Amino acid sequence: MTQTTISRRAFIQTSVAAGGGLLLGFHVPGADAASVEAHPWKTPTDGVEINAWLTIDRNGVVTVRVPHTEMGQGALTSVAMMIAEELNVDWSKIQAVFADPNRHLTRGREYKVMTTHGSQLVRLQHPHIMQAGASARERLKAAAAQAWRVDRSAVEAKLGVLKSGKRSGTYAEFATAAAAIQLPTEPAIKTPDQWWLLGQSKQRLDIPRKVDGSAAFAIDTRLPGMVYAAVKCCPVPWGKLKSFSFDAVKQRPGVIAAIELKAVPGKTAFSDMQNGVAIVADTWYRAKTALDLMPIEWDFGPAAQSSTESQWAEARKLLEQPGEVSNATGANAIEMIGAGGKVIAAEYHRPWETHARMEPINATVSVTDSRVDVWSPTQDQSLALTLAADQTGRDVKDVFVHTVFLGGGFGGGGGGNTAVTRQAAELSRQLKRPVKVVWSREEDINHDKQRPPNMTAFKALLGDKGLPSAWFTRSVWFTQDGMPRIGAAHADYSIGNMPYKVPNRHHERHNGKTHIPTATHRAPGAGQHGFMTESFVDEVAIAGGWNPLDWRIEMTKGMDDWQRVLLTLKEKSGFRTDLPRGEGMGIGIVESHGSIAAACATVTVSRRGALHVEKLVIVVDSGHVINPLGGIEQCEGSAAWELSHAWVGGLDLKEGRFTNTNFDTYNLLRIDQMPQVDVHFALSGGSKWGGLGEPAGPPVPPAVANAIFYATGKRIRSTPFRSHDLSWS
């Protein structure tokens, strides 16, 4: 271990020992930067606060406070770039730290939004983030103008230097004066044609910390006097704990306590406690071993009857019944299809999937008489704060959430927005010492909030030129309590709102119920359903004698953004349908998070059915891209995410619980399955701002399935692909 690593690590621990001053942020002057600074080799700086978003120190180093969480999607870098753009400072003078959630909640939501989801950071938050940078710049100019007795408009602010005629000074010199200035009116933010920094590729600021083991994740939290808890909740969610026999394990080394955890009626919104039991010990492995050995009896309840088979049987029953109409245009599509003609019909389905973030779900909470401190892998620090306050009965002003790197987010609010934050808060409250709760991988997969399964029936009637004249879909998905938080609209997202100009359309959906906790996953709705619509589109196109790419171009005529993406895909991919048997290309295009993304897959399938995905060409229109390198990384990751589910994923439900709960049975994509990925942007600019953290995923599964069809003649209507026999002769 090197000297620098030791001292940084030691610093982290000492600072935490001193009462958590380290990450608590900005109400403790001078204690703010520390473990989350983007350039870890730089010492934390005492700067002048110009506004909640930034400080400037005497060397001109600008420290940007980022209210969003970093899960590798580039939040630290994006926010810092947007501030640097407006403030006009050299990129090498910028560092990023996490903003303080307690300050946010106790000072009237100073950062406006502190959650991080829906690929929203840049597309929706850029106006107020850039505004903060612009405002700081204008106040620096005003301070210089006052000193120099000139008009503010006569002062130029560039790369950290203020200038008017022969006079000049650094931002640092005017920082204190600027901090006191109130502007009569706030400046407007720049338009994209005025950018000098945004639009350039910048490497993410968090990368150097992630190659030497020094990046702090919630699971790495270590506090003086901390103890470790392993937990087991009823394997069938919402079942009850009948009994457990602590006597059988309490003599084991290091074991401290067994504590029952109880679901609290009325507190089932979003971050639910489940019924279960925790064992607390002096190390996590001792806690986990004792928990595994402890006899526990459960009352599984009626949900123990449910299985994958029973769920699909229920779905097929619902598919026979009219659902809620989500979209209908033109004449009655159902009647038209019922009257006969050339009808294409197919049923598609996709199973449960789980986030399986590489960092297992965990949280550390320290409850003392005066304050509560929380370390949790959450995408929403303000929610984590509220949950801990609620569980411990404390006022939010006494609760401090420490933002740490997330070992994967992927939606659902992050691993911290499960029961775990409440569990750790409850255990620490009872034991009066810091407690770290870590879920075993089996607990993580069985008790995470899952991606809803969906079954959809499609029908299309072919009309003139072999193009569809009527289109009908009926979808069923299963969510806990209809999952109001995701919104019923997601039940047939990317199905009912497909872009194609079919004159007569009718779309229906059912929100089926399940006891399985559900939540958003990367690209909710679109991730599951893009595969269905875009595979069925190929079925319809081919039945009508069309090349699937030409069909899509024809069916989106007059829709400029779709045309741009499809034509770029055509140019970049060289899509063709005449490859020899065993080889195939396929395409898909799906809109989500305000962006349109298309994929072209090239695959080979051996005679015996071994699939190899060689290449993915991805084209995205997100309107604008502030950091192309970061955008490409997100597209690569999104593609891997959806390919993983579609090719090798799928949870199996049996007796009310999932049976494949570790990586020997719940499979994730491995490196030898990863195709080459080429990403191209086809930007429409203007007022369009789309996300990039998710949209490139959904078109990938249909592109691969459509390519498999060309390679083998086999139409795949469910995932994972590996459960299908792909052999051909």
Next chain:
Amino acid sequence: MAIALQINGETHTVDTEPETPLLWVLRDNIGLTGTKFGCGIAQCGVCTVHLDGQAVKSCAIPVSAAVGRRITTIEGLTAKGQLHPVQAAWIEAGVPQCGYCQSGQIMAAAALLARRRNPSDQEIDAAMSGNLCRCGTYLRIRQGIRRAAALMQTE
């Protein structure tokens, strides 16, 4: 029971059951949290460390089996403040996203390059297929290994 271990060139003595996996001794007893927990059943590779220079999954090695052997963790890969070529290549190629799997990826890659100076793509895939990355950074892992191989040639 007191167990003495050689970790990153230093001797550590811990008091634990001999069957405790090395992973948990590193993380909870010693505080070397750069080595991660992901599955506990040798399926994900985030816990990868070196035992006498070979990549092993520390969740599947009882601490008793590490006695008398050289243990290197991610924290020990950086020698005298100098990044290992794999770490330098990882920064250049911008490999990490969330970063959680990357200690394990880097340790597996460093062990591969110690054994094969210039691995083929197949050898890279074979050596790295025990290391999962949920963020899907596999393309950049391959690039990073090729870049590290080049850096090591010129050293």
